[in-house]
Every structure is written in structure tokens, then in C-alpha cells.
Amino acid sequence: MDYSIQVKNLTLNFGNVSVLKSLDLDVKEGEFIVLLGSSGCGKSTLLNCIAGLLDITDGQIFIKGKNVTWSEPSQRGIGMVFQSYALYPQMSVRGNLSFGLKNAGLPKAEIEQRVKRAAEILQIEPLLERKPAALSGGQRQRVAIGRALVRDVDVFLFDEPLSNLDAKLRSDLRVEIKRLHQRLKNTMVYVTHDQVEAMTLADRIAIMRNGVIQQFDTPSGVYNRPVNLYVASFIGSPSMNFFEGKLTDGGKTFEFADLRIPVGDYAFDSKPADGTKVVLGIRPEHVSIGEEAAKSSFSVPCEIEIVEPMGAEVVAYTRVGGQTLTFRCSSDIELKDGDKVTLGFDIARGSMFDATSERRL
Amino acid sequence: MSDTALPGSAAGVSSASAEMTGARGAKPQRRISPRNIMIYGTLFVVCVYYALPLWVMIMTSLKGMPEVRLGNIFAPPMEVTFQPWVKAWAEACTGLNCDGLSRGFWNSARITIPSVVVSILIASINGYALINWKFKGSDIFFTILIFGSFIPYQVMLYPMVILLRELGIYGTLQGLVLVHSIFGMPILTLLFRNYFSSLPEELFKAARVDGAGFWRIYFQIMLPMSIPIFVVAIILQVTGIWNDFLFGVVFTKPELYPMTVQLNNIVNSVQGVKEYNVNMAATVLTGLVPLFVYFVSGRLFVRGIAAGAVKG
Numbered sequence: 001m002d003y004s005i006q007v008k009n010l011t012l013n014f015g016n017v018s019v020l021k022s023l024d025l026d027v028k029e030g031e032f033i034v035l036l037g038s039s040g041c042g043k044s045t046l047l048n049c050i051a052g053l054l055d056i057t058d059g060q061i062f063i064k065g066k067n068v069t070w071s072e073p074s075q076r077g078i079g080m081v082f083q084s085y086a087l088y089p090q091m092s093v094r095g096n097l098s099f100g101l102k103n104a105g106l107p108k109a110e111i112e113q114r115v116k117r118a119a120e121i122l123q124i125e126p127l128l129e130r131k132p133a134a135l136s137g138g139q140r141q142r143v144a145i146g147r148a149l150v151r152d153v154d155v156f157l158f159d160e161p162l163s164n165l166d167a168k169l170r171s172d173l174r175v176e177i178k179r180l181h182q183r184l185k186n187t188m189v190y191v192t193h194d195q196v197e198a199m200t201l202a203d204r205i206a207i208m209r210n211g212v213i214q215q216f217d218t219p220s221g222v223y224n225r226p227v228n229l230y231v232a233s234f235i236g237s238p239s240m241n242f243f244e245g246k247l248t249d250g251g252k253t254f255e256f257a258d259l260r261i262p263v264g265d266y267a268f269d270s271k272p273a274d275g276t277k278v279v280l281g282i283r284p285e286h287v288s289i290g291e292e293a294a295k296s297s298f299s300v301p302c303e304i305e306i307v308e309p310m311g312a313e314v315v316a317y318t319r320v321g322g323q324t325l326t327f328r329c330s331s332d333i334e335l336k337d338g339d340k341v342t343l344g345f346d347i348a349r350g351s352m353f354d355a356t357s358e359r360r361l
Numbered sequence: 362m363s364d365t366a367l368p369g370s371a372a373g374v375s376s377a378s379a380e381m382t383g384a385r386g387a388k389p390q391r392r393i394s395p396r397n398i399m400i401y402g403t404l405f406v407v408c409v410y411y412a413l414p415l416w417v418m419i420m421t422s423l424k425g426m427p428e429v430r431l432g433n434i435f436a437p438p439m440e441v442t443f444q445p446w447v448k449a450w451a452e453a454c455t456g457l458n459c460d461g462l463s464r465g466f467w468n469s470a471r472i473t474i475p476s477v478v479v480s481i482l483i484a485s486i487n488g489y490a491l492i493n494w495k496f497k498g499s500d501i502f503f504t505i506l507i508f509g510s511f512i513p514y515q516v517m518l519y520p521m522v523i524l525l526r527e528l529g530i531y532g533t534l535q536g537l538v539l540v541h542s543i544f545g546m547p548i549l550t551l552l553f554r555n556y557f558s559s560l561p562e563e564l565f566k567a568a569r570v571d572g573a574g575f576w577r578i579y580f581q582i583m584l585p586m587s588i589p590i591f592v593v594a595i596i597l598q599v600t601g602i603w604n605d606f607l608f609g610v611v612f613t614k615p616e617l618y619p620m621t622v623q624l625n626n627i628v629n630s631v632q633g634v635k636e637y638n639v640n641m642a643a644t645v646l647t648g649l650v651p652l653f654v655y656f657v658s659g660r661l662f663v664r665g666i667a668a669g670a671v672k673g
Contacts, residue, residue: 053566074572086563090585099581100571147571159563 003065004029004155004187005050010059012042012049012211019045020211022059027189032181034198035191037208038234043191046208047157050189051080064154074103076155079148083160085140087132093119093143094128097150118149121180138169145180158190162197174200195235199223207231225351229358232281232351238315238326240281244355247276254280254352257321261298265348268361277355284315286349287327289341299344307335318343422446422642429637445638449646453639455626456615462643464616465623469603469650471534472619476541477598481591484546488553489579493565503554510547518611525612532614540612541602549594556590557583592658600651620647 005027012020035043048054052073101111119125122142162170206216215227226232245256254261293299306317352361424438451461530536609619
């Protein structure tokens with residue numbers, strides 16, 4: 001079996017509050033998994049369960065095919081990196097790196113060698129004798145990663161490791177974590193609420209909400225084919241435009257306000273019945289303008305209300321069928337408030353959801 | 362103006378440039394202002410008010426009895442004598458023993474040191490376990506423990522006497538040590554629990570991932586980070602137990618009385634002349650230990666209290 005982590009039917013209750021609800025998660029060997037969700041969705045809790053820091057109510061956890069549901073954290077073959085770094089303040093960097101190895105009773109030479117290797121990989125050799133207090137935020141997080149690294153484990157768990165860093169450092173370390181993954185080829189499970197981190201790092205993203213995994217798919221999967229309304233609205237910035245209407249004309253037309261949008265090109269997962277209430281979602285970056293709009297499967301004239309220049313691109317707000325439509329285009333196109341433009345989109349790039357079940361159609 | 366000028370620069374130029382660059386920060390205040398006179402005057406009066414009893418005690422203790430009888434309690438001694446101190450320490454009689462306070466001092470030391478060590482050790486482990494190793498019913502356990510600190514001591518005196526009698530350690534130092542350790546437990550556990558809860562939980566988690574167990578995390582991670590709270594606990598316990606009178610009277614017998622009880626017996630003896638100078642010397646001697654502890658560790662004490670208060 002080439003699964004690195006398997007979570008089966010995991011349930012966790014705190015008193016009467018159910019935090020994780022019979023959750024399943026299969027992580028392949030060497031995969032980089034991101035658990036993504038807003039705060040309180042249970043993503044950190046799930047990570048803590050995998051690490052063995054929380055006793056679960058029901059279910060099983062396998063790591064490398066071994067049932068570790070009731071094993072001690074140190075016996076699970078995991079290394080963990082925390083948001084607050086969690087470095088032992090009274091120990092030097094060397095002490096921090098070697099603490100776990102000493103606890104495991106490794107011989108001195110071996111400890112020495114592993115610390116040296118980790119310090120080399122993370123480029124923290126000059127800092128080995130310093131105390132954590134004398135390190136910058138980025139250096140501290142490197143040491144924290146190093147502490148997982150020296151354990152020579154198969155699975156790395158990251159609990160929002162970059163949230164305490166400033167924007168510049170965050171993107172630097174993000175690249176470094178990706179590089180580290182390419183080099184070590186470990187399985188990594190990474191918790192974050194930052195979708196940019198999720199999209200850039202992950203092989204697969206698990207989007208969580210209220211203790212349930214909504215979708216577990218590749219970054220392009222969750223972006224292009226969100227399974228429900230929540231995922232669709234959560235991923236992407238600015239977020240997806242939604243239009244509520246219904247299917248008519250034998251399911252070939254989407255009717256909303258006074259607009260009729262042909263949906264013949266849309267690849268339905270299951271063909272809905274005529275008259276079904278449907279929500280159509282279009283990403284702002286999939287809306288085209290001008291000549292291109294005319295070429296797409298649907299186009300409509302509208303008036304620009306607000307323009308937000310963002311440098312390379314422009315986000316503009318307009319109204320379609322009485323509802324706000326956000327779209328994004330290159331800043332080469334000059335737009336100003338009150339401009340009359342033609343906007344269009346290809347229905348094939350949109351997403352349609354059942355208005356009641358909120359599932360993708 | 363010329364005072365502020367840089368040395369070597371011409372006075373005329375410097376006064377102009379000093380105005381441009383020299384004056385920074387708040388306007389300096391004059392030392393002697395009505396406001397300062399009020400503040401320092403009040404402080405001085407309060408200091409004198411608090412220091413005066415100590416002054417009277419020390420001055421009286423250095424006088425001979427004839428001079429004490431003159432009644433000038435604020436006056437320094439005309440003839441300095443250390444005889445009252447010697448008598449208070451080594452010769453004053455309580456009951457049948459005439460070896461002064463020294464006996465009480467050593468009794469108090471033999472009570473205080475083990476009580477402080479035992480109570481702090483257990484309470485700190487309590488606090489650590491209650492925060493980091495929550496077990497079924499740990500919250501109820503904690504509530505009961507805290508509730509214990511609200512019950513007046515008097516209520517528990519007699520049951521405690523029976524308990525010690527049944528254990529066969531009534532009237533011994535071990536018995537009193539046990540009593541002090543038990544009675545210190547609620548407040549100390551609360552103190553340690555709150556302090557440990559202010560330490561980041563992720564540190565504890567990291568240590569568990571690193572394979573450290575209950576004791577290793579306690580000794581290698583928690584202890585080194587908790588020096589201030591240990592100092593606070595030591596001060597609380599040393600002064601509390603050293604100054605204790607009630608338990609000392611109830612749970613020991615005359616040969617084993619702590620210093621406070623003995624002091625009372627010396628000062629309140631009804632027979633013979635009241636030797637105020639000896640009484641004063643004995644009182645100062647008894648107060649020296651807590652005083653010493655405060656002076657040595659006052660700064661750490663404040664730091665520890667503040668750390669617990671802000672984060673706990």
C-alpha cells in the first residue's frame with residue numbers, strides 16, 4: 001500500500017460539540033497536502049489528531065500502513081512545525097534540534113551528524129549556538145522546521161507555519177518549503193487559511209468547513225471545478241460572481257432576470273431537470289471584454305461602476321441583470337467609471353450549482 | 362544659550378544653530394517646583410510614618426532598662442548596649458526553657474524549609490498536570506481544591522488534630538510540616554496552574570512530538586521557564602509559614618514551638634519586670650527572616666506576580 005497517511009471515519013467531540021465528523025483522508029506517499037479553511041473549521045484539530053496530540057472519539061489513523069490511532073506522538077514517525085515556532089527558549093538552537101534525538105536515546109555521534117545535516121539544509125549553521133530569543137522570525141521558523149527535519153521522519157506536519165511572519169518573509173519561506181519538499185520528497189500535511197499558500201504549495205488541497213472535508217482535489221481541480229457553492233466562493237480572490245436563476249428550455253438555457261444564457265456547452269455532471277433553480281458562478285478572471293467578449297458564448301453590454309487598479313491588472317465592478325458583476329482584466333485596457341463596455345464569458349468555464357443542495361451540477 | 366553651543370563654535374552662530382537643531386524632547390522641568398515639593402513632601406511624611414515604629418524598636422532594643430524607663434522612646438540611646446539582643450536570642454525564659462529565641466528560630470527553620478520545599482514541589486506538579494495533562498474530572502478536582510482555600514482555618518483545626526493524632530504525628534514537627542504543606546496547596550496550585558496556562562501550549566505539544574514524557578517536560582521545559590513563579594511561591598510560603606502562629610500553637614508542644622509562638626511567650630510573660638528592650642530585640646529578630654527574603658527577592662517577586670497577572 002502506497003498510502004502515507006490514512007484517516008478513516010475520524011470523529012472528534014469536545015463534550016457535546018462535534019468538531020470533526022466521520023472524516024476520511026488518504027494521503028499518498030510523498031504528497032504535499034494542504035488543509036485549507038477559515039478559522040474554526042477543524043483543520044488544525046485534524047492535524048493535531050494525526051500528530052497524536054488529541055485523543056480522538058472514534059475512527060482510525062494509519063501512518064505508513066501502521067495503525068497509530070493510540071500511539072504516542074513520538075512513535076508515529078511524524079515531525080511537526082507550529083505557528084508560534086514553539087522553540088524551547090532556554091535551549092540553544094543546537095539544543096532545540098537535538099532534544100528529540102536525545103529523548104530517543106540516539107548515540108552522540110549520530111545526533112551530531114543529523115543536526116549538522118539539518119542545519120546545512122536550512123542554512124542555519126552559524127546560528128547553532130544561539131538562543132531562540134536572539135533569532136529573527138524567519139530564522140526561528142527555520143529552526144522549527146529543522147527540529148522536524150532531524151527526526152528523519154516520513155511525514156511532516158505544518159500548523160500554519162508562516163502566519164506569524166511578514167508578507168515578504170512569508171513568500172520567501174513558502175518557496176523554501178516547496179524546495180524542501182522537492183528535495184526530501186516526504187509526505188507533508190500543511191494547514192493554512194491562506195489560499196495563495198494552498199494553491200502554490202499543494203499537490204492536493206482539502207477544503208474544510210465545520211469539521212467536514214468539502215473537496216479534496218488538486219489546486220486546479222478546486223479552482224476550476226469546485227464541488228459546491230462554499231468551495232466556489234472560498235477559493236479565488238476576488239471571489240466568484242454568483243447569479244441565481246433557473247434552467248429552462250429543456251435545460252439548454254439559464255434564465256436569470258431578463259437574461260437568457262445558453263448553457264449547451266456546459267459539461268453537466270448530471271443533467272438537471274427543466275425548471276431547476278440553479279446558481280451560476282463565473283470567476284472574475286474568466287469574464288472577457290470588448291472584441292473577445294463578442295467571441296464568447298455569451299455577451300452583454302454593461303456600464304462600469306467602479307474601477308480598482310491593482311498594477312498589473314484592474315478589477316472593475318458593473319451590473320448585470322440588476323446584480324453586481326466583478327471582473328478582472330489587464331491594465332492595458334483603459335477603463336474608467338461610466339464606460340459602456342461589452343462583457344462576455346464562456347459558459348464552459350463557469351460552474352453551475354443546484355440552488356437548494358448547493359452541489360455542483 | 363551659550364551653554365548649549367558646541368565647543369569651539371562662535372557664540373553668535375551657535376545660538377542660532379542651537380535653536381534649529383539643539384532643542385529636542387520635552388521642555389526640561391525645574392527640580393524645585395510646587396508640584397515636586399508636594400510629591401516629595403508627601404512621600405517623606407509617609408516614609409517617616411512607616412519607618413518610625415522600626416526606629417523606636419531598634420532604639421529601645423539598644424538601651425538598658427534604666428534608660429528605657431525614662432520614657433523618651435524616640436531618642437537614640439545615650440549608652441549603646443547589645444545585652445538585650447543577647448538576652449533575647451540566648452537567655453530569655455519561656456516556661457522552663459531559658460535558652461531564648463534561638464530554640465524557636467531553629468524550630469521555625471526546621472518547620473519552614475521542608476514545608477516550603479514539599480508544598481511547592483507538589484503544587485507545581487499539580488498545576489502542571491492540571492493544565493497540560495488534563496484527565497477525566499481534572500476540572501472538578503481543581504474546583505474542589507480552590508474551594509478549599511475559602512474554608513476558614515478555624516473550621517479545620519479540630520479535624521486536623523484528630524487526623525494527626527490518628528497518624529501518630531500530633532505534636533511533632535513532621536505533623537506541622539504536613540499541615541503547612543496541605544494548607545498551602547490550594548493557593549499554590551492556583552498560582553502554578555495559572556502560570557503554566559500562560560506558557561504557550563504549542564511548546565508542550567512540540568515536546569511531546571519530540572518524545573518527552575511527563576517528567577522530562579516538567580523538568581526540562583516547564584521548570585526553566587518558570588523561575589519567576591517559583592520565586593513568588595517561595596516568598597509566599599516562607600513568609601506565610603514563618604509568620605504562622607495559629608498552627609504552631611495548636612499542632613506542636615512547648616519544646617517545638619516556632620519562633621512566633623516563643624516570641625509571644627516572651628513578650629507576654631506576666632511574671633517579673635517587663636523588659637521592653639529585650640522584647641523589642643526579640644521582635645526584630647523574629648521579623649528578620651521575612652524581611653531578608655523580601656529584600657533579596659523583591660524585584661523577582663514583582664516580576665513573577667506581573668507575569669501571572671497579565672497572561673494568566
